[in-house]
Amino acid sequence: MKLERLKLPVALLLSLSATAEAAPLNNSQLENAWYKDAQARLNQRLEAAQKSPNAKNVILFVGDGMGVSTLTAARILEGQKAGKSGEEGYLSFESFPYTALVKTYNVDAQTPDSAGTMTAMMSGIKTDAGVIGVDEDVVRSDCSTVAGNEVVTALELAEIKGLSTGVVSTARITHATPAATYAHAADRNWEDNSDMPAAAQNDCEDIASQLINFEKNLEQRYSGIDVNGIEVTFGGGRRHFLPKDSAYNSGDQVSSTEGDRTDGRHLINEWKTQYNNGVYVYNQSEFDGINTETTERVLGLFNESHMRYEADRSNDTAGEPSLSEMTQKAINILNNNDKGFFLMVESGRIDHAHHAGNAYGALNETIELARAVKTATENTNPEETLILVTADHGHVFTIAGYPKRGNPILGKVVGVNSGTPALANDGQPYTTVGYMNGLGFRDLGNETDSDASYDDPADAGRKDLTSVDTTTSGYHQEALVPLSSETHSGEDVGIYATGPGAHLVSGTHEQSMIFHIMNHAGGLSDTDNAQ
Amino acid sequence: MKKIVIAWFNLLLMSVISFPLLAQEVCSVDADTLGAHYTRKIISADQKNVQEVQFELWRNGGQVAHVHPQDKITEIWNKTASGQIRPVRYFDQDLRAIEYAPDDIQASADMLDWQIKYQLVSAKVIDKLKKIEEKNNGCATVHVYSGRIGTSEIIIEWLPYTKLVKYFSVKNPSSNESWTLTKQIMSAEKIAAVFRLRESYQSTDYADIGDNETDPFFQKIIKLGFISHGASGFYDDMGHPLDGDHHH
Numbered sequence: 001m002k003l004e005r006l007k008l009p010v011a012l013l014l015s016l017s018a019t020a021e022a023a024p025l026n027n028s029q030l031e032n033a034w035y036k037d038a039q040a041r042l043n044q045r046l047e048a049a050q051k052s053p054n055a056k057n058v059i060l061f062v063g064d065g066m067g068v069s070t071l072t073a074a075r076i077l078e079g080q081k082a083g084k085s086g087e088e089g090y091l092s093f094e095s096f097p098y099t100a101l102v103k104t105y106n107v108d109a110q111t112p113d114s115a116g117t118m119t120a121m122m123s124g125i126k127t128d129a130g131v132i133g134v135d136e137d138v139v140r141s142d143c144s145t146v147a148g149n150e151v152v153t154a155l156e157l158a159e160i161k162g163l164s165t166g167v168v169s170t171a172r173i174t175h176a177t178p179a180a181t182y183a184h185a186a187d188r189n190w191e192d193n194s195d196m197p198a199a200a201q202n203d204c205e206d207i208a209s210q211l212i213n214f215e216k217n218l219e220q221r222y223s224g225i226d227v228n229g230i231e232v233t234f235g236g237g238r239r240h241f242l243p244k245d246s247a248y249n250s251g252d253q254v255s256s257t258e259g260d261r262t263d264g265r266h267l268i269n270e271w272k273t274q275y276n277n278g279v280y281v282y283n284q285s286e287f288d289g290i291n292t293e294t295t296e297r298v299l300g301l302f303n304e305s306h307m308r309y310e311a312d313r314s315n316d317t318a319g320e321p322s323l324s325e326m327t328q329k330a331i332n333i334l335n336n337n338d339k340g341f342f343l344m345v346e347s348g349r350i351d352h353a354h355h356a357g358n359a360y361g362a363l364n365e366t367i368e369l370a371r372a373v374k375t376a377t378e379n380t381n382p383e384e385t386l387i388l389v390t391a392d393h394g395h396v397f398t399i400a401g402y403p404k405r406g407n408p409i410l411g412k413v414v415g416v417n418s419g420t421p422a423l424a425n426d427g428q429p430y431t432t433v434g435y436m437n438g439l440g441f442r443d444l445g446n447e448t449d450s451d452a453s454y455d456d457p458a459d460a461g462r463k464d465l466t467s468v469d470t471t472t473s474g475y476h477q478e479a480l481v482p483l484s485s486e487t488h489s490g491e492d493v494g495i496y497a498t499g500p501g502a503h504l505v506s507g508t509h510e511q512s513m514i515f516h517i518m519n520h521a522g523g524l525s526d527t528d529n530a531q
Numbered sequence: 532m533k534k535i536v537i538a539w540f541n542l543l544l545m546s547v548i549s550f551p552l553l554a555q556e557v558c559s560v561d562a563d564t565l566g567a568h569y570t571r572k573i574i575s576a577d578q579k580n581v582q583e584v585q586f587e588l589w590r591n592g593g594q595v596a597h598v599h600p601q602d603k604i605t606e607i608w609n610k611t612a613s614g615q616i617r618p619v620r621y622f623d624q625d626l627r628a629i630e631y632a633p634d635d636i637q638a639s640a641d642m643l644d645w646q647i648k649y650q651l652v653s654a655k656v657i658d659k660l661k662k663i664e665e666k667n668n669g670c671a672t673v674h675v676y677s678g679r680i681g682t683s684e685i686i687i688e689w690l691p692y693t694k695l696v697k698y699f700s701v702k703n704p705s706s707n708e709s710w711t712l713t714k715q716i717m718s719a720e721k722i723a724a725v726f727r728l729r730e731s732y733q734s735t736d737y738a739d740i741g742d743n744e745t746d747p748f749f750q751k752i753i754k755l756g757f758i759s760h761g762a763s764g765f766y767d768d769m770g771h772p773l774d775g776d777h778h779h
Contacts, residue, residue, distance in 0.1 A: 113742060129745075176742070189743070195733070244730075254617045254633050256594055256609040257730075305630075305736050317613045355741025454737040455618075455631060484749055485741035 045097045055386035055500040055521040056340035058158070059331075059376050060121070060514070061093070063369050064114055064177055065351030065362070067394020068494055073359065073433055074366035076409040081367075085406035091370040092377070093389040096498040098505040102514070103492055104393045107136040111490035114351070115188040117392035117511055118180035122344075123151040124515035132176060132207065133184035141187045143200035150184040154515055156218055157524035158342035159227040164334040165341065167230060168326045170307040170365075171348025172237025174207040177392060181344050182230065183210040192240035194262045201263075208240035212267045212274070229275070231296065232333050232343070234326040236303035238282065241267035250282055252318035253304045271299055284319030292332035300326070309349050309361050310368040311473055312448040323347055324372040331379045340384070342522065345372060353450040354395040355485045357438040357476040360410060361450030362397070382499055386521045390495035390514065393488045396436035403432045410471040426462060431470050435479040438486025444474030458482035558670035558692040563590050566716030566725065567695050574707045586710070588651060588695075589725050595648045596725060598623075605729055608648045616645060621729040627748050628734035650694045651710075652687060660685060673697055 029035055071091060079086030106116035109129040116129045123133060130140045133153060139145045155165050169178040174191040185207055190196045193206045210217060215229035242248045242259025243266055249258045268280055278297040281287050290298060302320045313320055327345050334341035347369035353361030373389055401413035412421040412429040421429035440460035442453045453476055460482035479486065497505035501521025519525055566589045573582045587598035596607045605621040615633035647653050660678035676687045688698040699710040716722060735743060743749055
């Protein structure tokens with residue numbers, strides 16, 4: 001039996017070899033578009049493998065909750081918006097030469113959260129769910145366990161090396177993913193002092209305060225270093241930086257009192273005092289007015305909480321920049337440093353739209369992230385800039401059924417050679433994309449805020465979609481298990497890489513490997529300044 | 532018919548014009564800062580089911596609170612700079628809150644009507660009724676309205692200076708519901724305390740619920756359900772939800 005199993009591959013190989021000799025590649029095959037496309041990609045890889053691993057700049061893009069099914073569906077939607085079938089296209093970063101799979105679990109959780117996963121990416125160690133920039137020895141929400149368990153981040157190493165640094169997110173800038181670049185906390189929810197237990201407020205510093213005190217704190221932690229602080233910070237979350245007093249409202253707030261801080265501190269003013277040459281902006285026009293050649297440092301807080309969804313952005317009172325606009329502005333400021341820069345860009349609201357069960361929102365956020373990555377590739381030198389694009393975790397979002405080629409990805413399944421929606425065993429049509437759990441069905445028409453459904457209870461299970469337009473922005477897909485919010489998933493996510501060191505991205509990695517790739521390629525810890 | 536409509540409009544216009552003068556002369560109450568306690572009673576048509584619940588309406592400047600003591604849930608709304616209404620839901624037993632964005636309330640135009648939050652009854656409803664009596668007595672002046680909307684027979688006793696419903700009754704084939712004002716609070720200190728207490732709760736942004744699924748509070752609230760949009764007020768001129776349904 002064993003011999004027979006060995007014989008078969010050998011015979012097959014000989015047969016293929018004989019076939020190749022008898023019928024070499026002919027022109028129709030060589031000129032075939034599929035063939036040429038694949039060959040061009042092979043050539044790209046061969047060329048990239050020869051390049052130097054030393055990256056002057058490192059940019060890490062994180063699509064929060066951007067699992068593989070999200071990428072596939074977003075790719076199709078992007079193509080269909082351009083009038084194509086969609087399946088044949090690539091999101092900008094899917095054309096990068098190197099790809100790998102990433103295992104996302106946390107030390108204490110099979111299905112992870114953003115705090116533990118981003119800590120892994122930024123610090124090279126896996127840790128527990130819900131904690132920021134600390135190792136697994138920390139007990140969540142226990143301030144007394146933080147001291148001594150803080151881990152250094154890639155952004156901190158870049159600072160110590162003398163690079164310029166930037167953090168950009170469409171979520172609150174104190175939210176788990178951006179926070180893991182600069183903060184160390186026993187709980188991701190400690191975004192300002194009012195979020196912390198009274199006992200913890202004396203001995204632990206809230207996340208917003210850590211952002212403002214980043215330079216001072218880093219110099220205290222590593223004696224002898226001299227850093228100059230984060231140059232670019234763009235995101236939402238103003239409420240964590242303002243006193244709980246309506247006198248400090250920005251005018252763009254939705255709450256009666258915008259600020260949440262109960263310690264009376266006005267962190268934006270503290271930042272301005274600390275950095276006389278710093279520019280603070282809070283709306284689109286001020287953002288547009290930033291001169292990237294003369295501005296050394298900028299803090300942009302564009303929303304009281306998370307920034308608007310891309311599909312909903314035009315509804316903001318004061319105006320908010322897009323992720324791609326923020327990316328471009330950030331790069332143009334950071335590249336003024338000849339030593340190079342480290343930049344983390346998060347598309348934070350892919351995750352939120354999925355949690356709300358709104359595929360339209362999640363896919364449009366993903367398409368905007370792809371736009372931001374394209375902006376980065378167009379505004380950096382590929383010979384000296386490592387660009388990584390990945391996700392912290394996936395969502396329970398699926399592409400199912402047997403829709404024909406070019407069928408609207410947000411539509412109902414219409415089978416091959418059919419012109420009408422396929423019917424399930426219950427006699428009802430069904431959509432191609434859907435969720436395993438969550439709030440379930442909503443038909444909100446042209447609503448562009450994915451969170452517009454949180455005020456109603458879950459409505460899981462099958463619905464009659466016969467007369468429902470499932471491609472609208474306000475449609476929320478059916479879900480099987482009723483939950484107050486759709487959940488993360490535990491499967492691997494993809495990572496896409498280009499530039500010096502990108503060839504290290506191959507195979508299946510623990511998520512903590514991402515730090516090591518950035519550190520190696522960027523030489524982040526190779527510094528005389530570090531102690 | 533046309534003459535009657537015009538006459539009714541003129542009467543309404545005259546009453547609107549005369550209110551500020553009367554208010555200055557006989558009543559200086561601040562309608563934007565007050566508290567009002569109500570007893571809500573719902574009796575089924577067959578008289579077999581009687582439900583009685585308490586309800587509190589509070590106003591504090593640009594904020595309005597609806598307190599549901601039995602459910603231990605409070606909802607507070609504020610107007611944003613863009614004129615939208617922004618809700619925060621407070622869970623009084625858990626000392627927790629969920630903050631929603633202004634666009635998050637998925638509801639009819641009436642639900643987005645600030646009047647409904649502010650005074651429980653929309654001007655559209657009052658406009659459809661006939662004023663049958665006016666008892667002038669300073670701040671306690673009462674206007675009584677009556678009429679039919681759809682299948683509902685409605686009576687409203689209206690306090691024009693405080694913009695409060697003193698009594699509301701709706702009878703329809705399925706039930707008989709009444710709201711009775713039991714107490715008015717004008718103490719600015721007591722009113723501020725109602726809002727201050729809730730602001731001290733630990734709050735979570737609606738969009739962050741998904742990242743906190745393991746929080747026992749969020750695991751619990753999905754079982755608790757939600758305050759229905761028709762639970763605090765008697766609303767629009769289309770008949771819903773004047774039937775007294777109370778979904779919790």
